[in-house]
Amino acid sequence: MRLKLYRAPTMAEAMAALRRELGAEALILGSRRVAGGVEVTAALDPEAASPSGAAGDPLAAGGQRERREALAFHAVPEALAALLEEGDLATMLSRHFAFATLPLAAGAAPLLFVGPPGAGKTLTVARLATRLVLAGGAPLVISADGKRAGATEQLAAYTRLLDLNLLVASQPVSLARALTRRSEGAPVLIDAPGIDPFDPAAGAEISALAGAAGARVVLVLPAGLDVAEAADLAAAFAAAGALALVATRLDVARRLGGVLAAAAAGRLGLAEAGVGSGAADGLVPMTADFLAERLVRGVGPATARPPAEAYA
Structure with missing residues (x-):
């Protein structure tokens, strides 16, 4: 694991430097105020920085039985599980559940x-x-x-x-x-x-x-x-x-x-x-x-x- 210490006048500047050098996969281990600004300790796991493998639904090719077992493992209620048993799981989730983006833009409601x-x-x-x-x-x-x-x-x-x-x-x-x-x-x-x-x-x-x-x-x-x-x-x-x-x-x-x-x-x-x-x-x-x-x-x-x- 690669560790790095960043110091900057503000948290925003420290985080910007951290992201530039270590990327979005960096883990923030701690932060504190120091003389002249803030200090942020971050780490990067080499394995986390590498591709994690194939995306998508790994159960899609395994058939309905495997999907049912997965949903049962999570204790998904039967009525909801029935909606998700067939087809691409992400597609079924999009079809039967709402996904929202929090309104954080300028002028949005509190x-x-x-x-x-x-x-x-x-x-x-x-x-x-x-x-x-x-x-x-x-x-x-x-x-x-x-x-x-x-x-x-x-x-x-x-x-x-x-x-x-x-x-x-x-x-x-x-x-x-x-x-x-x-x-x-x-x-x-x-x-x-x-x-x-x-x-x-x-x-x-x-x-x-x-x-x-x-x-x-x-x-x-x-x-x-x-x-x-x-x-x-x-x-x-x-x-x-x-x-x-x-x-x-x-x-x-x-x-x-x-x-x-x-x-x-x-x-x-x-x-x-x-x-x-x-x-x-x-x-x-x-x-x-x-x-x-x-x-x-x-x-x-x-x-x-x-x-x-x-x-x-």
């Missing part, structure tokens, strides 16, 4: 990120802010989470590295006031508190925040959840206004049936996928090709058995 406690909302906001800064933008980042201890401090640690100001506004009135500080056309990212969506008062709180900001609501939900639980959560958050889904922890979750169940139950557009711990490279757009590859990765005779058998 984005309000919601979800249950611990879903990864704060890190998702930090990752999107990093993406925008690296592209030359300066988003307005707002913490509306006045409930979780340390939530504001966690997000502030990222915004300081990005040379962004973090505004704190946990009530609809203060949120509307914070938005008056938005630079013309700047994207707005709002980190909402983690809530129980089955509590009517909590759902009303999210609706009030979204209404005050004129925001589009994005659900952040971790992969690997029980399928029925994921579907219920997504439906409840959709009732509170969620339109799109960011699935986190795809780097550690092996079974993705919950992601599909959530998207279907909430009629949510699949937008982004959390694939690592880094702020700069830990979030990627969710596409049909990406999801198809994840559904078939590592699925075979040794892994497609019921989970309980592994402990027999």
Whole structure:
């Protein structure tokens, strides 16, 4: 593994130098403020930099039985699995699921990120802010989470590295006031508190925040959840206004049936996928090709058995 240390006056300059030298496959191992700017430690795995092999659906040639085994491994609900059993998997996913692009362009409506406690909302906001800064933008980042201890401090640690100001506004009135500080056309990212969506008062709180900001609501939900639980959560958050889904922890979750169940139950557009711990490279757009590859990765005779058998 090749390690390299980069120092620059700003995070954007450090990341630009890193990408020029190591490329898009570089892993961000850490970053910190130093005298005169920031310091970023990165690594490049030689194997990751080389071609990974053939693309596409590796189960397509194996027949319907292998596809069924893969979908069963992921605990995809039967009704959804029936839609995906035949044909190119990416094509079938595109046909039966919505894939969304988060509106981050200048002048777009603010984005309000919601979800249950611990879903990864704060890190998702930090990752999107990093993406925008690296592209030359300066988003307005707002913490509306006045409930979780340390939530504001966690997000502030990222915004300081990005040379962004973090505004704190946990009530609809203060949120509307914070938005008056938005630079013309700047994207707005709002980190909402983690809530129980089955509590009517909590759902009303999210609706009030979204209404005050004129925001589009994005659900952040971790992969690997029980399928029925994921579907219920997504439906409840959709009732509170969620339109799109960011699935986190795809780097550690092996079974993705919950992601599909959530998207279907909430009629949510699949937008982004959390694939690592880094702020700069830990979030990627969710596409049909990406999801198809994840559904078939590592699925075979040794892994497609019921989970309980592994402990027999």
